[in-house]
Amino acid sequence: MAATIGDVARLAGVSRSTVSYALTGKRSISEDTRARIQEAIEELGFTPNAGARALATSQTNVLGLYLQFEEDEFAPAMLQYVLPVSSEAREHGYDLLMVTDPDLEGAVRRTTSSAMVDGVVLLDVTFDDPRLGPLREATQPAVLIGYARNGEGFDSFDLDFGEAARMAVDHLGTLGHRDLALITPPRHVYERGGSYAWRFRDAAIERAARYGMRITTHYGDSRQPGIEAVLDRALSDDSSPTALILHNDATLAALPSYLNARGISSPGDLSVVGLFSHEFGQAFSLPFTSIETSPDQLGRQAVLQLLKRLAGGGSLEAPRARFVEPILVDRGSTRSAL
Amino acid sequence: MAATIGDVARLAGVSRSTVSYALTGKRSISEDTRARIQEAIEELGFTPNAGARALATSQTNVLGLYLQFEEDEFAPAMLQYVLPVSSEAREHGYDLLMVTDPDLEGAVRRTTSSAMVDGVVLLDVTFDDPRLGPLREATQPAVLIGYARNGEGFDSFDLDFGEAARMAVDHLGTLGHRDLALITPPRHVYERGGSYAWRFRDAAIERAARYGMRITTHYGDSRQPGIEAVLDRALSDDSSPTALILHNDATLAALPSYLNARGISSPGDLSVVGLFSHEFGQAFSLPFTSIETSPDQLGRQAVLQLLKRLAGGGSLEAPRARFVEPILVDRGSTRSAL
DNA sequence: CTGAAAGCGCTTACAG
DNA sequence: CTGAAAGCGCTTACAG
Numbered sequence: 001m002a003a004t005i006g007d008v009a010r011l012a013g014v015s016r017s018t019v020s021y022a023l024t025g026k027r028s029i030s031e032d033t034r035a036r037i038q039e040a041i042e043e044l045g046f047t048p049n050a051g052a053r054a055l056a057t058s059q060t061n062v063l064g065l066y067l068q069f070e071e072d073e074f075a076p077a078m079l080q081y082v083l084p085v086s087s088e089a090r091e092h093g094y095d096l097l098m099v100t101d102p103d104l105e106g107a108v109r110r111t112t113s114s115a116m117v118d119g120v121v122l123l124d125v126t127f128d129d130p131r132l133g134p135l136r137e138a139t140q141p142a143v144l145i146g147y148a149r150n151g152e153g154f155d156s157f158d159l160d161f162g163e164a165a166r167m168a169v170d171h172l173g174t175l176g177h178r179d180l181a182l183i184t185p186p187r188h189v190y191e192r193g194g195s196y197a198w199r200f201r202d203a204a205i206e207r208a209a210r211y212g213m214r215i216t217t218h219y220g221d222s223r224q225p226g227i228e229a230v231l232d233r234a235l236s237d238d239s240s241p242t243a244l245i246l247h248n249d250a251t252l253a254a255l256p257s258y259l260n261a262r263g264i265s266s267p268g269d270l271s272v273v274g275l276f277s278h279e280f281g282q283a284f285s286l287p288f289t290s291i292e293t294s295p296d297q298l299g300r301q302a303v304l305q306l307l308k309r310l311a312g313g314g315s316l317e318a319p320r321a322r323f324v325e326p327i328l329v330d331r332g333s334t335r336s337a338l
Numbered sequence: 339m340a341a342t343i344g345d346v347a348r349l350a351g352v353s354r355s356t357v358s359y360a361l362t363g364k365r366s367i368s369e370d371t372r373a374r375i376q377e378a379i380e381e382l383g384f385t386p387n388a389g390a391r392a393l394a395t396s397q398t399n400v401l402g403l404y405l406q407f408e409e410d411e412f413a414p415a416m417l418q419y420v421l422p423v424s425s426e427a428r429e430h431g432y433d434l435l436m437v438t439d440p441d442l443e444g445a446v447r448r449t450t451s452s453a454m455v456d457g458v459v460l461l462d463v464t465f466d467d468p469r470l471g472p473l474r475e476a477t478q479p480a481v482l483i484g485y486a487r488n489g490e491g492f493d494s495f496d497l498d499f500g501e502a503a504r505m506a507v508d509h510l511g512t513l514g515h516r517d518l519a520l521i522t523p524p525r526h527v528y529e530r531g532g533s534y535a536w537r538f539r540d541a542a543i544e545r546a547a548r549y550g551m552r553i554t555t556h557y558g559d560s561r562q563p564g565i566e567a568v569l570d571r572a573l574s575d576d577s578s579p580t581a582l583i584l585h586n587d588a589t590l591a592a593l594p595s596y597l598n599a600r601g602i603s604s605p606g607d608l609s610v611v612g613l614f615s616h617e618f619g620q621a622f623s624l625p626f627t628s629i630e631t632s633p634d635q636l637g638r639q640a641v642l643q644l645l646k647r648l649a650g651g652g653s654l655e656a657p658r659a660r661f662v663e664p665i666l667v668d669r670g671s672t673r674s675a676l
Numbered sequence: 677c678t679g680a681a682a683g684c685g686c687t688t689a690c691a692g
Numbered sequence: 693c694t695g696a697a698a699g700c701g702c703t704t705a706c707a708g
Contacts, residue, residue, distance in 0.1 A: 002451060002477065004685055015695045020687055030693060045475070047451035051398065052685035054389030055700045062435070062454075075421070076414030076621050083413070086438040095449065097400070098436040100424040111433065113340060113385035116400075137383070139340065224623045253591070254623040260598025283414050284622070285562045285592040342701055353679045358703055368677060390701035393684045677708105684703085691695085 003044035011040035023048060054115070063089050063306065064097045064117035064140075066131060068104055068124040077249050077295075080279050081123055081145060084299030092307055094118070104131050112138035119306045121145065125156070127193035141309035143302045147195050147321055155309070155319045157302045161196045164291045164326035165203035165245075168273045171289075171328060172243045173211050176337040177271060180208060180215040181234040181241035183248050187219040200247050200275070214239050220248035227254045235270070242337045243271035246288075252276055253284045271334035278329070288333040291326045298324055341382035349378035361386060392453070401427050401644065402435045402455035404469060406442055406462040415587045415633075418617050419461055419483060422637030430645055432456070442469050450476035457644045459483065463494070465531030479647035481640045485533050491657055493647070495640045498661035499534045502629045503541035503583075505666050506611045509627075510581045511549045514675040515609060518546060518553040519572040519579035521586045525557040538585050538613070552577050558586035565592045573608070580675045581609035584626075590614055591622045609672035616667070626671040629664045636662055 005023075009016040014033055021027045022037045029037075040046070054060045065085055069075065086096050097117055101107035108131045111117055118140060122131055125146025132150050135142050144156035172180060182204055184190075185197040201217055208215040218234045221227045227250055235241065246252050252274045259266055266272045266288070276286065277293045301322070308316060343361075347354040352371055359365045360375045367375075378384070392398045403423055407413065424434045435455055439445035446469045449455055456478060460469055463484025470488050473480050482494035510518060520542055522528075523535045539555055546553040556572045559565045565588055573579065584590050590612050597604055604610045604626070614624065615631045639660070646654060 002453070005687095006685080016686085017688075017696080018694060021694085024687075026688085028693070033693080045451065047448065049393070049685050050452040050454045051389045051392030052700090053687080055387070055393050055702080056685080056687040058700080060389065065436070075417050075617075079413050079417050082436075083438060086436060090439050095454070096436050096438075098403075098420075098424060098434050100421060100434075101428050110385065113383065114388040115340070116388045116433070223620055227623060250621070250623075253621065254594075256592075257594030257598060257623065260595060279413075282561055283588070283591065285565060285588075285595065343703095344701080354702085355680080355704075356678060359678085362703075364704085366677070371677080387701050390684090391703080393686080394701080394703040396684080679707085681706090682704090685700105687700085688698090690697090692693105 002049070003046040005046070005048065007044055008037065008040045008046050011044065012036040058115070060116060060118050061094050062097050062117050063094045063119050063121060063303070064099055064108075064111050065121045066099045066104070066108060066123060068126075068131075076253075076283070077277075077280055078123070080277055080295040081299050084296045085121055085123075085145075085303055088300040088303040092303075094307075105134050109134040109137070112140050119143075119310050121302060121306060125151070125158075127195040127198075129193075141306060143306040143309075145298055145302050147199075149195065151321065153319055155302075155305045156321045157298045157305070158196070158321065158323055159293050159298065159326055160323035161199035161326075162203035163323075164275055164293075165200045165247075166207045167291055167326055167328050168245050168275070169204055169207040169211070169213070169215075171273060172245070172271060172334065172337075173208075173213060175243075175271065175334055177243040178213050178337065179239045179241040180204075180213060180243050180245060181237060181239075182215055182217045182245045183220040183230060183234055183251050184217055185220060185248055186222050190219075197247070204245065214241075216241065220246075220251045222248075222250040224254065227251050228258055231255070231258055235264075241270075243273070243334065246272065246274040246276075249276065249280070252280075252286060252288070256285065256287065266333045267335040271337070273334060275326075281331075287331055289331045290329045292329050293326070294324050340387070341384040343384070343386065345382055346375065346378045346384050349382065350374040396453070398454060398456050399432050400435050400455050401432045401457050401459060401641070402437055402446075402449050403459045404437045404442070404446060404461060406464070406469075407438075414591075414621070415615075415618055416461070418615055418633040419637050422634045423459055423461075423483075423641055426638040426641040430641075432645075443472050447472040447475070450478050457481075457648050459640060459644060463489070463496075465533040465536075467531075479644060481644040481647075483636055483640050485537075485659060487533065489659065493640075493643045493657040494659045495636045495643070496534070496659065496661055497631050497636065497664055499537040499664075500541035501661075502613055502631075502664035503538045503585075504545045505629055505664055506583050506613070507542055507545040507549070507551070507553075509611060509666060510583070510609060510672065511546075511551060513581075513609065513672055515581040516551050516675065517577045517579045518542075518551060518581050518583060519575060519577075520553055520555045520583045521558040521568060521572055521589050522555055523558060523586055524560050528557075535585070542583065552579075554579065558584075558589045560586075560588040562592065565589050566596055569593070569596055573602075579608075581611070581672065584610065584612040584614075587614065587618070590618075590624060590626070594623065594625065604671045605673040609675070611672060619669075625669055627669045628667045630667050631664070632662050 120142035122144045129148040147158040458480035460482045467486040485496040
């Protein structure tokens with residue numbers, strides 16, 4: 001049906017190998033021949049068959065992107081990671097196979113061992129990520145967005161959640177706040193091993209303790225009415241916090257409405273610091289001071305590192321975890337506690 | 339490196355063709371032989387090479403999903419369409435190539451003519467969609483999620499936006515409202531040809547006129563502070579509307595916060611009907627009566643129709659546009675105008 | 677019920 | 693600068 005390299009060769013009056021070399025640029029071709037080939041390609045509307053090329057070169061020019069999410073996950077934030085990965089990949093000539101199969105391990109094994117992809121990008125990484133098993137068997141390099149305890153041997157990129165927590169606590173401490181409330185990701189995130197949840201919470205607690213601040217922590221919910229119930233509880237606590245730290249997307253999205261409904265003004269009655277990206281803040285019209293999570297940067301850096309592995313060179317440094325520095329963006333939702 | 343069908347054949351003591359037939363199930367194999375092959379496959383951890391199989395069968399078992407979005411698009415809603423498409427595809431043995439290349443036409447041409455995909459799903463379809471050109475040249479079947487004027491010859495699935503508008507107007511009309519305000523998608527959606535924008539607005543205007551209701555329409559924004567400015571304008575209009583119809587994701591997300599900030603209660607001071615999905619409402623904690631947009635249903639039906647085309651059978655009916663019926667979900671944000 | 681062989685459409689040493 | 697040929701790992705008529 002579609003034109004093949006043989007059709008092009010015939011029309012241009014050259015051999016198939018010459019057409020191939022013209023395509024790949026792997027050896028020099030006379031100007032005249034190249035022109036004839038180019039003409040033939042355009043006349044026939046020829047595009048090399050991807051399967052055939054993959055078979056011959058053992059390269060697909062496709063990267064696999066593996067998502068993972070719970071039934072009740074707050075999905076809107078995920079696209080922030082997917083899009084930069086896709087863009088960066090394409091800018092370097094790679095397409096993206098997006099895998100959302102609930103059978104995580106099977107999907108990784110199937111797509112890598114059938115050589116559908118040249119490399120792997122893991123999203124929503126958990127502390128003990130089951131996908132790393134099949135990934136170790138795979139011949140393709142992989143990169144994780146997130147942090148896994150069993151991630152030795154892999155490149156990974158994640159926000160420095162500990163530092164993010166310290167920045168938030170420090171910021172409020174400097175303003176004189178002594179009683180903080182922290183709303184964390186939902187309990188199930190801890191249970192399934194989302195390490196960012198602990199890393200942030202533990203660092204916040206430790207930092208607060210060092211300064212002699214009180215801090216109460218509360219599992220957030222991802223749905224109403226749970227979201228409001230948790231906020232009610234957190235704010236009506238005996239310690240009556242003067243500042244709120246939010247590490248929970250769904251709660252952040254609902255907060256403006258909640259505050260207004262309860263007649264709480266920020267920063268007037270309550271200082272607020274959230275952990276979220278610029279994009280997320282824009283989408284949800286969040287007027288809160290934030291610690292930037294930089295999904296765009298994480299996604300793009302991860303892809304670039306993966307491409308480095310693919311390019312090989314042998315002299316690459318050993319795979320390791322890298323942490324992106326959080327940045328505090330002041331949007332005026334905090335003020336002095338006095 | 340990886341085991342091939344030849345390795346399996348050798349280990350099982352049969353020919354490569356027999357292994358292949360065991361794999362595809364296209365001819366009967368003796369119980370004994372099948373068992374030996376199965377054993378060999380497991381021992382070697384064999385998975386058929388996808389490129390080789392694609393080359394031999396002209397089938398990749400991959401579907402292409404093509405996204406399209408503007409720089410300032412409100413992205414969070416998009417995943418609602420992507421995930422069901424991915425799930426439905428996988429449930430039928432297909433993987434998903436997700437394409438976000440800004441060169442829309444080039445990406446469609448490249449991926450179809452190189453036979454990377456067996457079929458095409460177009461998301462974010464516009465009224466005159468440039469991707470349909472290369473798609474007509476393609477040998478693969480395609481399905482659109484959305485509606486395109488130049489879409490003849492293609493299956494497409496979309497919400498019946500006209501009916502959705504009529505439902506919203508009728509609902510408010512029955513409650514006695516005579517003055518409505520409608521916030522539409524941003525102006526650029528009209529400019530680039532998002533037909534759902536016109537279809538909804540035109541139907542709303544016509545229906546309101548028929549009942550002798552007044553309706554003002556306003557282009558929504560997708561970012562603050564534009565969002566609030568538009569709301570201010572819409573509500574302070576001379577006609578002082580008693581009800582608000584929202585066909586704008588970003589405005590919907592910001593509305594709870596806006597209403598509370600302005601001290602407007604709903605439905606006390608203002609009746610509100612929005613066009614959004616159940617999922618979207620949950621994610622953003624939206625307490626508004628809605629016309630359900632059913633992205634899950636649209637995505638899954640689109641994939642199923644595409645798979646029908648792929649299965650062929652010849653006796654398929656001609657491709658056509660299909661419209662999903664909207665459903666009104668009463669969440670109590672409307673009340674009698676009297 | 678099974679095998680030998682051709683073919684899918686590319687790439688790439690090997691030769692000249 | 694170019695061509696003939698082998699090979700990538702499968703599938704599938706063709707034979708028996």
